[in-house]
Amino acid sequence: MITLRELTKRYGETVAVDGLTLDIKGGQVTGFLGPNGAGKSTTMRMILGLDHPSGGEALIDGRPYSSIRHPIREVGALLDAKALHPARSARSHLVAQARSNGVPLRRVDEVLEMVGLTKVARRPAGAFSLGMYQRLGVAGALLGDPRVLIFDEPVNGLDPDGVRWVRELVRSLAAEGRTVFLSSHLMSEMQLTADQLVVIGRGKLLADTSMADLLASSSLSSVRVRTPDAADLRTLIDHLLRDGGVHVESPAADELVVKGHSAEQVGDLANRLGLRLHELRTVSASLEQVYMELTAQSVEYETGTGGTAFGGTGSEEPEGEGA
Numbered sequence: 589m590i591t592l593r594e595l596t597k598r599y600g601e602t603v604a605v606d607g608l609t610l611d612i613k614g615g616q617v618t619g620f621l622g623p624n625g626a627g628k629s630t631t632m633r634m635i636l637g638l639d640h641p642s643g644g645e646a647l648i649d650g651r652p653y654s655s656i657r658h659p660i661r662e663v664g665a666l667l668d669a670k671a672l673h674p675a676r677s678a679r680s681h682l683v684a685q686a687r688s689n690g691v692p693l694r695r696v697d698e699v700l701e702m703v704g705l706t707k708v709a710r711r712p713a714g715a716f717s718l719g720m721y722q723r724l725g726v727a728g729a730l731l732g733d734p735r736v737l738i739f740d741e742p743v744n745g746l747d748p749d750g751v752r753w754v755r756e757l758v759r760s761l762a763a764e765g766r767t768v769f770l771s772s773h774l775m776s777e778m779q780l781t782a783d784q785l786v787v788i789g790r791g792k793l794l795a796d797t798s799m800a801d802l803l804a805s806s807s808l809s810s811v812r813v814r815t816p817d818a819a820d821l822r823t824l825i826d827h828l829l830r831d832g833g834v835h836v837e838s839p840a841a842d843e844l845v846v847k848g849h850s851a852e853q854v855g856d857l858a859n860r861l862g863l864r865l866h867e868l869r870t871v872s873a874s875l876e877q878v879y880m881e882l883t884a885q886s887v888e889y890e891t892g893t894g895g896t897a898f899g900g901t902g903s904e905e906p907e908g909e910g911a
């Protein structure tokens with residue numbers, strides 16, 4: 589488990605991380621989200637003892653990183669995949685890390701195999717693609733077989749196959765009971781990968797919740813209803829509007845979009861009124877839509893084109909769920 593207690597980092601006037609208190613638990617993938625400059629990397633660097641907090645503390649299984657004798661055996665991290673000498677081979681890079689942390693050398697070949705770099709392991713890393721660097725970074729994180737893993741944008745530069753590989757890898761690591769904490773700006777991928785979410789903006793905690801709860805609680809979720817009869821549709825609209833706090837739109841002659849009521853509430857109402865329904869389904873907001881709404885006040889660089897209206901950015905389809 590990773591524990592943050594009032595964790596704070598100031599750079600002069602800038603408060604990069606502002607009093608974060610949360611637990612990142614084992615057995616699940618925790619996604620770490622926030623706009624550019626929100627403080628994600630700084631938080632991860634403080635957990636890993638690479639930056640000193642201005643206040644508060646970050647603990648790994650109850651201890652500060654600095655007190656861990658062989659850190660890579662307790663916590664593995666991928667922060668900057670390209671942080672190695674270009675003339676060095678993947679294998680010699682990992683061998684050096686293994687030697688200095690008392691990790692048996694056979695583990696080097698094991699992790700190279702796990703990330704698919706065995707064939708190129710003796711080539712200078714300078715010739716690697718970004719995706720290969722990322723795989724090498726993941727190998728380094730796994731080297732000490734640690735219980736806690738921290739990945740800063742691990743899918744950056746990976747092709748779709750590589751992205752899926754990271755997703756399956758981190759999910760299997762969490763299924764083994766490990767703590768997995770990873771950041772990414774790819775919302776659709778995060779929605780597929782994470783169980784739990786921590787969202788920060790301007791260094792402050794905006795959300796610490798399960799993915800399911802975050803999506804379900806969104807005001808952007810709606811219920812879609814289709815009726816075969818225009819008179820039925822009007823009756824339903826009239827009755828829905830009588831209930832306060834319900835927003836109803838009719839995008840097509842036979843269709844309603846209802847916000848503020850669950851599918852169960854709409855279905856029960858239709859049943860009481862004796863109306864025929866041909867479709868009744870919950871349309872959950874996408875993580876991207878909820879994230880945009882949540883962080884709207886926290887983005888550092890605005891282009892003026894972002895929006896939080898229903899429908900989001902239009903780059904992702906909301907996912908339908910049977911009601």
Ligand SMILES: Nc1ncnc2c1ncn2[C@@H]1O[C@H](COP(=O)(O)OP(=O)(O)OP(=O)(O)O)[C@@H](O)[C@H]1O
Binds near residue numbers: 625
């Ligand atoms: N060494 C430093 N000196 C001064 N300011 C810094 C330093 N490192 C980070 N910052 C500032 O701290 C804030 C948080 O930066 P950080 O890199 O942690 O954000 P981030 O959420 O990881 O961003 P991104 O998504 O762009 O990687 C930013 O305002 C950044 O400019």
